[in-house]
Amino acid sequence: MQQLLKVAMPKGRINKSAIKLLQDAGYAIPDDLEDSRKLIISAPEVGMEFIMAKPVDVATYVEYGVSDIGIVGKDVLMEEDRDVYELLDLGIARCRMSVIGLPDWTPVMNPRVATKYPNVASRYFRERGQQVDVIKLNGSIELAPLIGLADRIVDMVETGRTLQENGLVELESIFPITSRLIANRVSYRMKNDAIQQLCDRLQTVIGEPVL
Numbered sequence: 578m579q580q581l582l583k584v585a586m587p588k589g590r591i592n593k594s595a596i597k598l599l600q601d602a603g604y605a606i607p608d609d610l611e612d613s614r615k616l617i618i619s620a621p622e623v624g625m626e627f628i629m630a631k632p633v634d635v636a637t638y639v640e641y642g643v644s645d646i647g648i649v650g651k652d653v654l655m656e657e658d659r660d661v662y663e664l665l666d667l668g669i670a671r672c673r674m675s676v677i678g679l680p681d682w683t684p685v686m687n688p689r690v691a692t693k694y695p696n697v698a699s700r701y702f703r704e705r706g707q708q709v710d711v712i713k714l715n716g717s718i719e720l721a722p723l724i725g726l727a728d729r730i731v732d733m734v735e736t737g738r739t740l741q742e743n744g745l746v747e748l749e750s751i752f753p754i755t756s757r758l759i760a761n762r763v764s765y766r767m768k769n770d771a772i773q774q775l776c777d778r779l780q781t782v783i784g785e786p787v788l
């Protein structure tokens with residue numbers, strides 16, 4: 578009997594490319610998944626049930642086992658250190674985590690660093706032996722150095738357009754980001770056939786080795 582996979586899908590910017598990847602891998606995912614306001618969408622024809630999650634919450638659902646698998650940015654995994662298996666680099670939503678500042682930035686004692694990723698930022702500066710005050714924000718991080726809230730920020734850069742339009746510069750790239758396929762540890766054993774088949778099919782589309 579086919580094992581039903583409970584899948585945590587990110588809403589928002591990754592949603593479209595994640596759906597396309599599954600479709601390209603041969604899963605006839607309903608097209609209306611993308612536009613739906615429904616939060617739980619059953620797709621028995623492909624042996625899946627989707628929950629539509631806020632991207633930052635995907636790994637939480639998977640860790641607690643209410644979803645067997647999920648699609649989540651490496652940024653979230655680096656920030657949260659969730660107890661999940663990271664199975665595949667899906668190669669979508671590619672960007673990087675960077676330290677950013679004003680071009681005339683000069684070193685100060687205990688600089689303030691604004692970010693959506695306080696753990697990533699703290700770890701980065703701690704490893705360099707630099708003492709900083711980390712300020713957590715939830716969006717529009719680039720505002721912080723412009724209005725004097727912070728000396729630097731740690732945030733994602735994709736095209737560089739946000740930096741350019743706000744007169745900021747990338748001081749250092751910390752790590753590259755793509756979306757990952759993750760699995761709950763128990764589900765990986767109990768539903769191994771279905772999860773392995775999904776990985777194999779996705780691999781033929783993305784051409785990456787399983788992590």
Ligand SMILES: Nc1ncnc2c1ncn2[C@@H]1O[C@H](COP(=O)(O)OP(=O)(O)OP(=O)(O)O)[C@@H](O)[C@H]1O
Nearest residue numbers: 588589590591631632650651652670671672733735
């Ligand atoms: N500029 C970007 N380019 C490519 N990928 C990005 C970019 N910004 C974020 N991402 C990736 O997409 C994921 C989701 O982005 P983000 O956190 O901005 O959520 P969102 O889709 O805008 O939804 P929400 O507004 O609910 O937070 C991030 O975790 C990251 O992996």
Ligand SMILES: O=P(O)(O)OC[C@H]1O[C@H](OP(=O)(O)OP(=O)(O)O)[C@H](O)[C@@H]1O
Nearest residue numbers: 716717718732733734735736737738739
């Ligand atoms: O290099 P770019 O192509 O300009 O992309 C980078 C921007 O994209 C993300 O912001 P998002 O659009 O998610 O908005 P946010 O400010 O709400 O985080 C990120 O936080 C940067 O601000």
